[in-house]
Amino acid sequence: MAPTHVWVKRNLFPSLSSGLLTLVLAGVIIVLVKAIFNWAVTDATISGTTRAACDAGGACWTFIKVRFDLFFYGRYPSPERWRVDLALALVVGTTAATLIAPPRWQGWLALILLGFVPAVAGILLVGGLFGLAYIATNLWGGLMLNVLLTAVAGGGGFILGVFLALGRRSKYPVIRLFSMLFIELWRGVPLLTVLFMAMLLVPLFMPNGATIDNLLRAMLALTLFTAAYMAEIVRGGLQAIPRGQAEAATALGLRPWAIQCFIVLPQALRLVIPGLVNTVIDLFKDTTLVSIVGLFDLLAVITQAQKDQVWLGMAREGYAFAVVVFFLCCFGMSLFSRRLEHRLNRHLRY
Numbered sequence: 001m002a003p004t005h006v007w008v009k010r011n012l013f014p015s016l017s018s019g020l021l022t023l024v025l026a027g028v029i030i031v032l033v034k035a036i037f038n039w040a041v042t043d044a045t046i047s048g049t050t051r052a053a054c055d056a057g058g059a060c061w062t063f064i065k066v067r068f069d070l071f072f073y074g075r076y077p078s079p080e081r082w083r084v085d086l087a088l089a090l091v092v093g094t095t096a097a098t099l100i101a102p103p104r105w106q107g108w109l110a111l112i113l114l115g116f117v118p119a120v121a122g123i124l125l126v127g128g129l130f131g132l133a134y135i136a137t138n139l140w141g142g143l144m145l146n147v148l149l150t151a152v153a154g155g156g157g158f159i160l161g162v163f164l165a166l167g168r169r170s171k172y173p174v175i176r177l178f179s180m181l182f183i184e185l186w187r188g189v190p191l192l193t194v195l196f197m198a199m200l201l202v203p204l205f206m207p208n209g210a211t212i213d214n215l216l217r218a219m220l221a222l223t224l225f226t227a228a229y230m231a232e233i234v235r236g237g238l239q240a241i242p243r244g245q246a247e248a249a250t251a252l253g254l255r256p257w258a259i260q261c262f263i264v265l266p267q268a269l270r271l272v273i274p275g276l277v278n279t280v281i282d283l284f285k286d287t288t289l290v291s292i293v294g295l296f297d298l299l300a301v302i303t304q305a306q307k308d309q310v311w312l313g314m315a316r317e318g319y320a321f322a323v324v325v326f327f328l329c330c331f332g333m334s335l336f337s338r339r340l341e342h343r344l345n346r347h348l349r350y
Contacts, residue, residue, distance in 0.1 A: 040320070051310055063314045064321050067305050071321070074141020074296055080133060084144055087121040091151060099340055114155065137215040141296035143325060149287045149297075153222035154280045160223065161230030166260060168235055179231070186228035191286055194221045199293045218290050226283050233275040237268030270344050277337035281330045298322060 013019040043058025046065060054060030064071070073081050094117050098109040125148075128134040140148070167179030186194070198221035202212060241264050249259045269276075291300035302318040305311060 059317050059320070060314060061317060063305075063311050063317050067311075070142060070305060071298060071301055072143050074145060074301060075139040076135060076141070076144065077133075077139070080127070080135060083124040083127070083132070087124040088144075088147065090117055090124075091121055100343075114159070118152075118155070137213050140215065142301050143298045145290070145295060145297045146284065146287045149219060149222055149290065150280065150284045152219045153226045154283055156219075156223040157226030157230050157283075158276070160227035162234055162265070164227060164231035165234035165238060168231065169238060183228045183231050186225055187232070191222075191225055192289055192292065194225050195289060195293050197221070214294060218293060218295055222283065222287070226279065229279050230276060233272050233279060234268060236275070237270075237272035238264060240271055241267050270341075273337055273341045273344070277333055281333055284329060284333070285326065298325065
């Protein structure tokens with residue numbers, strides 16, 4: 001590896017014109033960074049609880065502090081917000097335990113994560129059972145809604161995507177054709193169109209008087225859309241596994257489902273972790289589109305909060321907060337996937 005000064009000279013100052021351009025760009029970046037730092041930190045205001053406290057000329061983070069609960073929980077009732085916290089802790093804790101547990105426990109933890117945890121989290125969020133007050137889904141919003149949609153569509157899309165990937169490699173023509181048509185159809189339609197279809201067309205196929213909650217429609221649309229992309233990622237991993245492994249397992253007397261579940265699929269999923277996480281990150285960012293169909297995610301709540309007469313002109317602070325939140329969430333998922341991939345592939349490193 002070349003020394004630092006050699007790299008700098010070779011890449012930033014290879015000629016006189018390139019060196020001048022590098023200096024100009026560096027100056028522009030320094031000016032911009034200084035201006036942003038002064039606005040966001042030096043001249044910013046975070047004290048107080050009213051607009052009157054924001055007269056320093058910098059960012060008014062008081063707006064974020066006062067509206068933070070709204071940005072995270074939406075209009076979910078304050079006395080019941082502990083249920084959101086508990087559901088989130090349950091999902092995150094079980095997911096982390098499943099990923100870092102010894103192999104002999106991962107199967108059982110995965111079953112708990114996919115079966116028991118969603119049921120408990122759903123009861124906590126919706127209520128109506130075990131003495132919990134019922135909370136209508138039109139009160140759900142903020143970052144909680146983004147995380148919920150990502151978890152449901154990501155988990156459901158992954159499960160459905162695995163079956164579609166296996167179906168596209170099936171030896172039965174009908175299953176193979178159905179899987180191929182499903183994947184190509186959903187991959188060929190923009191997500192925004194899928195959301196509008198879920199909101200406008202689904203009610204046309206319902207019996208008279210029957211309705212489906214808007215949140216459930218959005219979850220269904222995002223799950224089917226995500227499943228198509230995850231299916232192709234998983235199929236790529238399956239194709240990377242040497243055919244000889246399945247043939248050897250067949251020679252040992254293993255059944256086809258056991259070969260796929262215990263030999264081929266685990267290795268394939270290990271190979272495609274980066275692609276799966278990238279799809280989840282894209283899904284998390286795409287959840288902001290649900291505001292177009294009447295659901296109030298973090299971005300929609302921030303936009304509505306800016307229309308309050310007391311906090312007019314807080315667009316920069318609101319969107320800066322959204323940028324930071326989405327960056328931290330996406331970077332955290334990317335970092336976690338990198339460490340998980342490193343841990344699972346340690347045996348491949350020499």
